[in-house]
Amino acid sequence: MNRWVLMCAALGIATSSTAQTSQPVVTTASASLVPPDGWTQTPAPQMLTLKAPEGDTFVVIVDGGASGDPKEVVAAAWKRFDPGFACRIRLVTKAAATEGWDEAWAVDYETSPDEKLVLFARAMRHGEGWTVVLARGSEATFEKRAGAIRKIGESLRPAGLKPEDFVGNTALPFDAARRDQLKAFWRDAMAAYGVPGIEYAFIDRGGVVEEGGIGVKTIGKADPVDAHTRFMIASNTKGMTTLLLAKLVDRGKLGWDEPVVEADPAFRLGDASVQREIEIRHLICACTGMPRQDMEWIMTGGLDTPANKVLSLLAGMKPTTKFGEMFQYSNLLASAAGYIAGHVDYPRMDVGHVYDRAMQIEILDPLGMKDTTFSKAVAVAGNHADPRDIGMDGTVALGTIDKSDSIYFARPAGGACSSAHDLARYALNELREGVLPSGGRLVSREALLARRNLGMEIGEAATYGMGLQTSRRWGVAMVHHGGAMPGYKTDWIVLPDAGIGIVLLTNAELGTSLLDQTRRRLVEILYGARLEASAAMKTRAAALRAEYAALIVFLELVSSNTTSR
Missing domain, CATH: 3.40.1000.10 (Mog1/PsbP, alpha/beta/alpha sandwich)
Structure with a gap:
């Protein structure tokens, strides 16, 4: 399926x-x-x-x-x-x-x-x-x-x-009534896709307008999701990692066009020419021709896996397309970006701890992201959501965050746990282009926006920068990124021209469809686009039910044939 x-x-x-x-x-x-x-x-x-x-x-x-x-x-x-x-x-x-x-x-x-x-x-x-x-x-x-x-x-x-094409159109006010329309859509989608809980935040350039939760943290229990409930945010960690790179660029400790081997002489790839060519800005651009190679970290990673294994796995990687030819997503390269940034900031500490320390001091503390952690133990000890798992036959069960342990050693690519309250502060920094609520700057506008500029094509009028996706679909400018680990699907979206943004975290495998359709529903609400999201959501949910039903029939047929021999 x-x-x-x-x-x-x-x-x-x-x-x-x-x-x-x-x-x-x-x-x-x-x-x-x-x-x-x-x-x-x-x-x-x-x-x-x-x-x-x-x-x-x-x-x-x-x-x-x-x-x-x-x-x-x-x-x-x-x-x-x-x-x-x-x-x-x-x-x-x-x-x-x-x-x-x-x-x-x-x-x-x-x-x-x-x-x-x-x-x-x-x-x-x-x-x-x-x-x-x-x-x-x-x-x-x-x-x-x-x-x-x-x-x-x-x-x-x-x-x-x-x-x-809504280019040049002014967005309607994202007032309480229109926010309620979006929340009503989420409730319908949660029922259709079987999502136990979602956590959300709405922002404008003035700050957080509204935050909260809908549904429950754990299936079978009544404990509600709130704005501080921790979810795995997976690849939404990548944009935070490139924000750390941007701060180091501002300070002159790194350059976007600096060869990676100059920043970290220990960096190795399986292809010498790409190793020489790759620059800091290429590490999270999905533009190097390096393949995903996710099975290496999924099958071998764990909480005790040392962070330097990322560099050893990269040493054997070879490209499958030409440099800059097309979008190919590499979690290991993205992870290396974070560890190299940490090494540059704190050269005397070990690889994993330098990243954690640099992120805490340079990004999380200035943004006031107190719920965010790279520690599984910290995350599960407090207010957190459990994932909803779904079997190959469509059966629903309580999942476990343990399935995300494999990403821990490569955590700059996807290992953070966070809340809507915290992720809203990160999204607000993107919307305000580096200006903190206090009026000071976390990072220069130039360094922040450079993360959106590389632009490997990922669809019609959509490009991938450095841990960020930029789109002009429907003629509406959007910057966003999603995150996916087993049982957790998350996204944040800012609309620079409209001056608003949303954060949405879910604890279900089928949360991806809800996230995708949210972007369309947002344009319907703010720009008067054709009403398609609700019908698409219902059709998609019905198709998934049919898919699982067909799979159940297939599994029963296999079982019958096996037992009759």
């Missing part, structure tokens, strides 16, 4: 967002899209094939005609593209119809684990005409090219339909 969810998300199957773009738009008879750079385009009658540079992955846009049945439309599209296609359908689910589409369906196919194959289709109707998206390729390329594939999905809309 997870592979299908991730790959559909990469193509925009469950998203509801798009943006103005100045890039070339390719049009078929029924649809238009913005093709990713470097992909081969092969037009044919009523069809456009986009092939990844690796040659093993394609996305095909097919004009589907006016047939009324989506399965028939998809079958006809495969026959046109590949007459010999004969894979069995595993599941057909209704998808969110957004960006001017009136109806959308997702089709999943049976594949074996040994194939390591991603294979799916999507059928979308506008008026009486259908457009079909066919996708087939290797898991490795789909993961590596996720940003490019997401761009295809987010930019795909009916031919001749202009995207929503």
